Amino acid sequence: MPRPVTITNRVFPTSSEVAFAAAELFASTVAAAVEERGLARVAISGGSTPKVVFALLADPAQPFLASIPWAKLQLFWVDERCVAPTEPDSNYRMTNEQMLSKVPLPAENIHRMEGELDPEVAAARYESDIRNTFKLEGAETPTFDLILLGMGDDGHTASLFPHTEGLDAIAPIVIANHVPQKDTWRISLTWPVINQGREVAFLIEGAAKADVLHAVFTGPYQPETYPSQLIRPASGRLTLLLDAGAASKLPAGDTIRLS
Numbered sequence: 001m002p003r004p005v006t007i008t009n010r011v012f013p014t015s016s017e018v019a020f021a022a023a024e025l026f027a028s029t030v031a032a033a034v035e036e037r038g039l040a041r042v043a044i045s046g047g048s049t050p051k052v053v054f055a056l057l058a059d060p061a062q063p064f065l066a067s068i069p070w071a072k073l074q075l076f077w078v079d080e081r082c083v084a085p086t087e088p089d090s091n092y093r094m095t096n097e098q099m100l101s102k103v104p105l106p107a108e109n110i111h112r113m114e115g116e117l118d119p120e121v122a123a124a125r126y127e128s129d130i131r132n133t134f135k136l137e138g139a140e141t142p143t144f145d146l147i148l149l150g151m152g153d154d155g156h157t158a159s160l161f162p163h164t165e166g167l168d169a170i171a172p173i174v175i176a177n178h179v180p181q182k183d184t185w186r187i188s189l190t191w192p193v194i195n196q197g198r199e200v201a202f203l204i205e206g207a208a209k210a211d212v213l214h215a216v217f218t219g220p221y222q223p224e225t226y227p228s229q230l231i232r233p234a235s236g237r238l239t240l241l242l243d244a245g246a247a248s249k250l251p252a253g254d255t256i257r258l259s
């Protein structure tokens, strides 16, 4: 059975307010990690929801660009499509367009998943990159300071899709996951690694996600069908950053206790 978790459910009237809250969480987590440990390691998701967040972080009119200690941030991805970084579907391309091309994050601090390579090769290379960057030994796994997740309307998160082999991957840090429902391969962090994050947050917007959020956080535990249910951080804490539409079928209140 999954470990208990207390969910902090932060609901905002509009998607722009959710994005600003996500940018604040990113900036404050990075600053705290640098203060405490001298560096910050963050893993971000792709898709469409985080685009505005990354644009806010790079916007000189916002407080984040000047306040984030970019040189002490090591940036990773939660997952990537198996495409070249120049392709429209590339999570790296989206992040580069919205943020990386506009902020003083050193190139060597940007840890791109190499979607252009054979999926298994790309997964192995990324796992090696993580092991080297985190200076891991033996079976040690990484503890990211922040992991920012999205959720598909099918209940997937990262590239952990319903009824795919990636859900069974416990030991690795990074996997290549075949996703038959999309007739594609993806590269993804595994769910035990995500659960080791110091701060783990879902950023979810839109009424179209209301039903899946209700199923994931109030329905029976069936992670093969709703892989986002696998996300039960070891810290015992999980944050939801939602707009009113996405939250519309969740219980009222700012805390959800999952036993």
Ligand SMILES: O=C(O)[C@H](O)[C@@H](O)[C@H](O)[C@H](O)COP(=O)(O)O
Residues within 6 Å of the ligand: 045, 046, 047, 048, 049, 050, 078, 079, 080, 081, 091, 149, 150, 151, 152, 156, 157, 158, 159
């Ligand atoms: O590569 C990806 O697509 C993401 O990492 C994926 O897990 C995403 O977070 C969800 O599919 C939600 O995507 P939207 O934000 O576009 O709804």
